[in-house]
Amino acid sequence: MGRGASTNSIPEIENARVLFVIGSNTTEAHPVLALRIKKAVRKGAKLIVADPRRIWLTKLASRHLQLRPGTDVWLLNAMMHTILEEGLQDEEFIRENTEDFDAVREVVARYTPEEAERVTGVAADDIRGAAREYASERHAAIFYTLGITEHACGVDNIWSLSNLVLMTGHLGYESTGLNALRGQNNVQGLNDAGANPMYLPGYQPLDDPEIRGRFSEAWGVEVPERPGYRLDQMISGMQDGRVRAFYLIGENPAHTEPNAAHVEHGLAGLDFLVCQDIFLNESARKYADVVLPASSFAEKEGTFTNTERRVNRVRRAVPLPGNAREDIDIVLQLARALGANWPDYRGAEDVWNEFADLAPNWSGIRYDRLEEVGLQWPCLDEDDPGTAYLHAPRPARPSGRGKFYPVEYQPPIEEPDSEYPFLLSTGRTLYHYNSATMTMRENGVTDKQEDPFVEISPEDASALGVVDGDWLRLTSRRGSIEARASVGDRVYPGLVWMALHFEEARVNLLTNDVTDSLIGIPEYKVCAIKVEPVAPALRPAAR
């Protein structure tokens, strides 16, 4: 469609009439946004949830499409098959605002709901019903998150969703669209700001010599032409010697990246490692040459950009502990120590202004306009009130037309077999956050959730001879961890699920580090494991 962001805004959610939530455990990962979904349902909207697990939202859903992990393309293609078969597509929108529709029509013709039922496990009637409900309502909105993206076919999944949206014309007005729910406070802003090997700030392509020239001129230094390495390439580069040093800021890759043992091995072999963080994590303790004590969100000025593209102010409330410094000061001082000749920034606002001057879609956003309420980009000048929903009146691609991408199903790279018979999927929980360096230090939270746990079906638990709370050993081709069984019907037999948060049971020791070939997203959501009970005598019953 031409923008790397959610199309619509959070307040619009409650006025949608059909909500299609796929690959998002919204009440746990985005609890406050989920309140708008709950409100919409309370106002009479239909909620369709596609998720391998019986997540909380399925309680409110009129349909739960409980698909097997990694079969999203089949499900979505079969929905589109139904839409075209029954003539529910928006012909006028397709004609006026899209291109390459025929390629998708041809592909989805082969994806019948009956065959989809065999692959995905979702009844053909439910697929048809969901397709009809979604296509025939104007205010129909899609919400997705990592359940869609964290696959080797993550980009295929997003293209499929985009095809579905373009086919039904659900774009460019209120309470509709395709909404990627961003998992971290400033993941949208991080990308907007240009922390990307292929894009300069504001999504301006590095391979465009004119753009590179503009940045080189502004910065007084030639911006290198050679594209950088993506994270997955940096990690493999640590193994083969292409990458010899790392500057890690606020990241904990030996916990959060797949095949964590491999990552740790890479960090151990580096020539030089600088870590900048608020806590000393394991990788920094073992491998860093220099550790720089940094600032929490409560100790600094700046902005975060949320999932609806809204730039919100962050303000200093308390002093820094000890000799810790604000991250921005550390970066500026390190740049100077490296010999860079940067202007004198008086603070975060000066840095923001440099960004806004270089990135047209942010030009109109200045600190003095963010005092009361944040502004949503694009915001082109000081009179622009910002943009609540994108792609109005036309899709934002340069041609003004949204592009259909035909997508064929690719099975997950590693599927269960006789040696590793369980499918493991991973995610977040309400009570913790990523590697949990912050939330595990919160006693009130750990009261609710402390020990690592793995969700397993009653059938599988009984076959293994374990009950709720027993310890299980989980083993994949890459590693092994222990966690307590959480027995329940949130997962179906053959599927187990675990959260990524636990330092003593890093699920990313198990996950597969294959990635999407285009953008390098790892396949966190599907790998094959075996599950064995741990003899009770080997573990204390509770801590």
Added chain:
Amino acid sequence: MARTVEFTLDGQRVAAPEGELLVHAAARHGVFIPTLCHDDKLDPYGGCRMCVVGVEGSPRPLPACATRVAEGLVVSTNSDVPAYRKTLTEMLLAEHLDPSPGGRPNELVDLAEEVGAETPFVLPDAKREPYEDRNRFMGYDPDACILCNRCVRYTQEVMQCSALSLEGRGPHARIVPTHGYSWLDTECELCGGCLSVCPTGAIYEKFEEGTTRPERALEKVKTTCTYCGVGCQIDLNVDPETKRIVKVTSDPTYLPNEGNLCVKGRFAFNFVHHPDRLTEPLVRGEDGELHPTTWEHALSTAAAGLNRVKAEHGAQAIGVLASARLTMEENFAIQKLARTAIGTNSVHSCEAT
């Protein structure tokens, strides 16, 4: 859009959209009607009767928080209404043993002051059984509770879970976790929505490292939550003396969260003051251990190490990982550092999320 209707408010002809709640329509026309059990997040309830007004043709006064504007309605807020309001306030005060627990704001006490009501006497059976809960975030003081049910309705209508219930009758009535278990054992997600809507401070934050300062003396700093990508707007409430965050609140006017928060946003802020925070730069010594050092030494060591790798293997041999935890400005500076001070475009993050 609803059609506009005209009605009479204290003798004035005024206009409002048909079906608007009387309490809102009156406020827009400058007549402030006090409420206690009402909350704009919740369905009209009309429980406490504090907002009653006279309506021509009605045998009894009607609650403005649950009465909708209609053509020709004749509403009066100044005849018998002040007397009703004073009596109702006194009745609540008569069984309200703990009017300002912990110095927390109390809408009932404010209202009593406004309408000139004083505690006439204390009902002999006003003392309620105390409630202890083993969760570490929230406490409940039945003696400060006026049973307005805002908290229970918040869980049912906004969270749509069954975490809290009104239990018992008469003097035994109180709010408890559903089925009488601890907050930790119910569907409760510890979001603290119940305490955010409590008008009298009966449900309150427990603090491990608290403050004795009354809430009104805390300094509020508006900022953006540091957890997920929703970007809830919050107020960090800071004790001006200790310079510590004491609690997190949010205002119903804030976008996009309208004052709602989750367990992390409301309660998981103690990491900021945790003793494990890094407070000194560290450099690895000859002995293989990390040692505290000065900033000057740490920065020059970092720069020398990176420059050495660059000299030996080229700029592309250095990777820079920025973070979604950091601000826009910090990330902008980091990518600029990679591109101009090191000379590589290898700047990325765990950014799939």
